[in-house]
Amino acid sequence: MQSLDSEISAAIVAAGGAISFEKFMELALYAPAGFYSTEVRAGRRGDFITSPEVGPLFGAVVANAVDAQWRQLGRPKKFELVEVGAGPGTLARSVLSAELECRDALRYIAVEVSDVQRRLHTAEMHSQSTLPTEPMVGMIIANELLDNLPFRLFVFDGVWQEAFVAKQGESFVEVLRRVNDAPEWLPQVAPHGARVPVQNAAAKWLASCLELLQSGSITIFDYCSTSSDAITNPWRDWLRTYRQHEQGEHYLRHPGSQDITSHVMIDQLQLVRQADRVETQADWLIRNGINQLVEDGRNYWQANAAKPDVKALKMRSRVSESEALCDPKGLGNFKVLEWHK
Ligand SMILES: C[S@@+](CC[C@H](N)C(=O)[O-])C[C@H]1O[C@@H](n2cnc3c(N)ncnc32)[C@H](O)[C@@H]1O
Missing domain, CATH: 3.40.50.150 (Vaccinia Virus protein VP39)
Structure with missing residues (x-):
């Protein structure tokens, strides 16, 4: 299988020097060597608990x-x-x-x-x-x-520009480009450096x-959040990476080995x-009835605690799950x- 770095680099060359952040995220997560294509990620032994x-x-x-x-x-x-x-x-x-x-x-x-x-x-x-x-x-x-x-990423730099990804030496780097299809709902003015995801x-x-x-x-x-909160709050509050239950590195680093999420x-x-x-x-x-399910769990456990079976243990764990x-x-x-x- 082609390595993910080479696949992204090839896409950058084919696009004439830069791909949109949206395309980068799509490849990083879903290309054949992408984060979600190679391993099961959710769960205790994975990268995050849902x-x-x-x-x-x-x-x-x-x-x-x-x-x-x-x-x-x-x-x-x-x-x-x-x-x-x-x-x-x-x-x-x-x-x-x-x-x-x-x-x-x-x-x-x-x-x-x-x-x-x-x-x-x-x-x-x-x-x-x-x-x-x-x-x-x-x-x-x-x-x-x-x-x-995957989402498009816009950055305010006097005007709204779209984040693209290019290659510099061995690293992927961000370049900003003015595009003529920026969404109309973007505010005219924003704090310098503000970022917002456009989740088409x-x-x-x-x-x-x-x-x-x-x-x-x-x-x-x-x-969830709102676009105006994303614009006014630090982007690291809403654009995150995860690897093995820890926050990961910058979203352009180590594609395929960390989750990218907004x-x-x-x-x-x-x-x-x-x-x-x-x-x-x-x-x-x-x-939708979680409290009743927890109550049923507690009652079942109490009735079976002297000789607990697998069901009793599952019912008891409802309390901590809730x-x-x-x-x-x-x-x-x-x-x-x-x-x-
Ligand atoms: C964060 S995981 C959540 C998994 C599960 N729903 C949970 O709560 O544990 C997101 C999942 O969505 C899958 N996914 C992403 N885009 C998808 C799409 N367009 N159609 C179906 N699955 C998709 C990914 O492969 C991944 O398994």
């Missing part, structure tokens, strides 16, 4: 939300749950092992672009690499997908999902369509956005 990787409780709450959506649609005979950016299938496993009222109607479709991760999916997950194309009734969900979609791929993804969905809902879970800009998604609901993950989990998922300084402060149709 809500499904905390334990099965998150999936049990998602299962409650799935049943609620199914009932709201009048209990259709065929109900699809499309999870996009499914990673190794951890959320799918938890949802499918929960007590689902809609089980007989449910078809779980796990969409994951990385072959390495898709190989870990089971037949029950109906694994595929791209979004379905047939109109569907059901739910589309995505946990920490949109923050990983995320907006396009939402537009495709809205088109695909005949009736039901789209729910995304992610760390807060999702809620205002840019809302340009596609206003969300029907925006709330914190903690509020969403509470609204604390992590609802932590106002951590996952609990993630945002959940819903669009209904």
